[in-house]
Amino acid sequence: MTRGSLVRSRSLWVTLGALLLLLPAAPAAHAQNPFRLKLGAQGKICLDCHPGFQNKLTSKFVHTPVKTGQCVGCHSPHTSAHGKLLSASPNAICATCHASVVPAGAVSRHKVVIEGNCVTCHDPHASDNKANLLKAGNALCVGCHTGVGDTAAKARFKHIPVSDGCLTCHNPHASDKAAHLLKAAVPALCLGCHKPDSPRFTQQHAGYPVARADCASCHDPHGSNTAAILFDTVHPPVAAKRCSQCHNAATAAEPFATRRAGFELCRGCHSAMVNEAFSKSRVHWPLVDRTGCLNCHEPHASRQKKLLNVAEGGLCGRCHRDTADYQARLAEKARQERPDSKVKVEKGALAHSPVQEGRCTTCHAPHASDSVRLLRNASVVDGCGACHDWLKHNSHPVGEKYVDMRNRNRSVDCLSCHRAHGTGYRYLITFPTPTELCVQCHKQLRR
Amino acid sequence: MPRILSAALLLLASLAGLGPGAVADAAERLRYLTAVYLDDKGGGMRWPEGVACSTSALVVADTGRGRLLRYTLEGRDVKPAGELVAPQLAAPLRVQIDSRGDVFALDGKQRRIVRFGAKGELKGYLTPEGVPEPATIVPRSFKIDANDAIHVLDVFGARVLVLGPDGKYQRHLPFPEAYGFFSDLAVGRNGTIYLLDSVKAALSAAPRNARDFTPVGKSLRTHLSFATSIAVDGRGVLYVVDENGSGIVLVGPDGSVLGRQLAMGWTEGLLYNPTQMCLNDKGQVFIADRGNSRVQVFAIVR
Known part of the structure; x- marks a missing residue:
């Protein structure tokens, strides 16, 4: 082999080696620049047509792909099946990079996160708030959680962590430890700040080992108008620290066990109410089951009047879900026919307002009644007449002396033609x- | 050859009603026969909530009038046979007949079970004996099986108490975990006890001698509104009385929904808030049609 041929052979190998080195680099370059934009054109080329976007880039916090000019990280420059030329569904695109915000085996997840509505809280491009949040601090959270926001703002007795920020106790996306997005389960979360072994704490809780109890069964963690941020309606024995009225002594082996079960415990003080209920022909059965009064009432404190677990409509709907669901469907039907729609609005209500508004006890007795369906009034006509005064001016004959033509055992009353919970038809x-x-009875008028 | 043999065996089993789909394939239907409105004096019923039947007798809990009405069954005829009244029975809700013809009724006011003899004589309250704690018993419903054992749905003790005909404690089964509210129970011919959870629209069952209840099928929520009582026939088909939905949902022994029968209305053949039903060996079905203040009689048609 001559020296010249040796040199040619070496340069050939060098060239081949260089080509081999370049081979894997080519796809990588394509991945980084899938649309083969000119050098330095990334992002900049988009701004040529979207000049208003320039201001966004001056925000304090800019989403990394925006900062690096990777508009194509989220948008497809040519065509897309999704709005705003997004390269994936707006409900899924964030998760392509940020899947880890919801830990595996999460106990609770924020609804907006589940639905992929990240833009409810975050600006996808840039913001002056950390984590590209639309608003800073609690203002963002109370935008949706208005009830909690109002309670916290108006509370006479504040819980300091609420002022410090919702994220003191809650995770924004999901929690792998507790419900309600809490960073830890109650009472562990509370014990992070409150020391149960302090003499004052012990005295306040009448010596009961509440470090093992559910703090939120008495205290409103968002603040309240009652001292010690107890819920606004407090069971008098709790307010007077007479826990042993219902529970075993604080020093007992099972201090939280109640002295009696079910309604038998409550009857000790509320004997008049229980005796009155038991004098009726029909009792609301949950009152006499193992859980008894606590099916509907809180034993310690509540946001609701009469120590109800939740507001009346929601409370009844927890068991009578068929009625609650039906009312929701009726409300939706009424909404679709709202006055500002183009659909012609017909006269007559689709739903009965006490039922829609969750005021079930307007017509029904919650504990017991002598009437069928636990109605407060034995006479349907009198019951309806308490609100509706049709009978005072003109009405179809109703009452015991008018026999329903379809059934000899029934008299004509309001429910002969109407159903109090609605039917989907007007009136x-x-x-x-x-x-x-009408022709169901007045058959001679049928055509 | 073995394949032909197994196919032949399967065919024979199907014809004999032993195949896996024996119940599901034969869908039961309810055909209207008659309606009962009156007592023996021509007085009408008012809000009747309970019915019990045998092949020869029908007893109706005429709740609104605070009495039990007795009828005899002759062929398709339902003839009034007097009433049973007692101060202990102000609001009869559920009623049962045992093999001797004794009548048991649950009083809504005292929440105790009252017993009458076959001739109509009052025998007093059924007093459970030897029942373990809790001592308080609140029966929401009860059923009497073919051996006259009384099964009491004790909602206070969260258990089903099984008592002898004399009220002596035999055994009990605790309610399953995480239930809503149990409104009724039924006892099959094979001794299986069924529970109806009205709130969760679900059924549970405990075979004879089992210690626990297990779920039967999935939630029936899509098939009914708010059911408050159940009955079971000799084949293990469950009849779920949908009080708010005014209909009867048929459920197979495996929990599969076989269909829905009847609908809301005032005319005969239709129901308005039915509360209890019973079946007898003649294939007759009696339904306490409370909202229509009558009892309706249907025939099971397969």
């Missing part, structure tokens, strides 16, 4: 039109 009647209803 709560049981047939689509008044004519169809």
Whole structure:
């Protein structure tokens, strides 16, 4: 081999080696620049047509892909099946990079996170708030959680961590430890700040080992108008620290066990109410089951009047879900026919307002009654008449002396034609039109 | 050859009603026969909530009038046979008949079970004996099986108490975990006890001698509104009485929904807030049609 051929052979190998080195680099370059934009054109080329966007880039916090000019990280420059030329569904695109915000096996997850509505809280491009949040601090959270915001703002007795920020106790995306996005389960979360072994703490809790109890069964963690941030409605024995009225002594082996079970415990003080209920022909059965009064009432304190677990409508709907669901469907139907829609609005209500508003006890007795369906009034006509004064001026004959023509054992009353919980038809009647209803009895008028 | 043999065996089993789909394939239907409105004096019922039946007798809990009405069954005829009244029975809700013809009724006011003899004589309250703690018993419903054992749905003790005909404690089964509210129970011919959870729209079952209840099928929420009582036939088909939905949902022994029968209305053949039903060996079904203040009689048609 001559010296010249040796040199040619070496340069050939060098060239081949260089080409081999370049081979894997080519796809990588393509991945980084899939649209083969000119050098330095990334991001800048978008700003040529979106000049208003320049201001965004001056924000304190800019989303990394925006900062690096990787607009194509989220947008497809040519076509897309999604709005704003997003390269994936707006509900899924964030998770392509930020999947880890929801830990595996999360106990609770923020609804907006589950739905992928990240833009409810975050600006996808830039913001003056940390983590590109739309608003800073609690203002962002109370934008949706208005009830909690109002409570906290108006509370006479504040819980300091609320002022410090919702994220003192809650995770924003999900929690792998507790419900309600809490960073830890109660009482461990509370014990992070409150020391149960202090003499004052012990005295305040009448010596009961509440470090093992659910603090939120008495205290409103968002603040309240009652001292010690107890919920606004407090059971008098709790307010007077007479825990042993219902529970075993603080020093007992099982201090939290109640002295009696179910309604038998409550009857000790509320004997008049329980005796009155038991004098009726029909009792609301949950009152006499193992849980008893606590099916509907809190034993210690509550946000609701009468120590109800939750507001009345929601409370009844927890068991009577069929009624609650039906009312929701009726409300939706009424909403679709709202006055500002183009659909012609017909006269007559689709739903009965006490039911819609969750005021079930307007008509029903919550504990017991002598009437069927636990109605407060034995007479349907009198019950309806308490609100509706049709009978005082003109009305179809109703009352015990008028026999229902469809059934000899029934007299004519309001429920002969209407259903109090609605039917889906106007005026709560049981047939689509008044004519169809009336001819059920007045058969001679059928056409 | 073995394949032909197994196919032949399967065919024979299907014809004999032993195949896996024996119940599901034969869908039961309810055909209207008649309606009962009156007592023996021509007085009408008012809000009847309970019915019990045998092949020859029907007893109705005429709740609104605070009495029990007795009827005899002759063929398709339902003839009034007097009433049972007692001060202990102000609001009869559920009623049962045992093999001797004794009538048991649950009083809504005292929440105790009252017993009458076959001739209508008052025998007093059924007093459970030897029942373990808690001592308080609140029966929401009860059923009497073919051996006259009384199964009491004790909602206070969260258990089903099984008592002898004399009220002596035999055994009990605790309610399953995480239930809503149990409104009724039924006892199959094979001794299986069924529970109806009205709130969760679900059924549970405990085979004879089992210690616990296990779920039967999935939630029935999509098939009914708010059911408050159940009955079971000889084949293990469950009849779930949908009080708010005014209909009967049929559920197979495996929990599969076989269909829905009847609908809301005032005319005969339709129901308005039915509360209890019973079946007898003649294939007759009696339904306490409370909202219509009557009892309706249907035939099971397969």
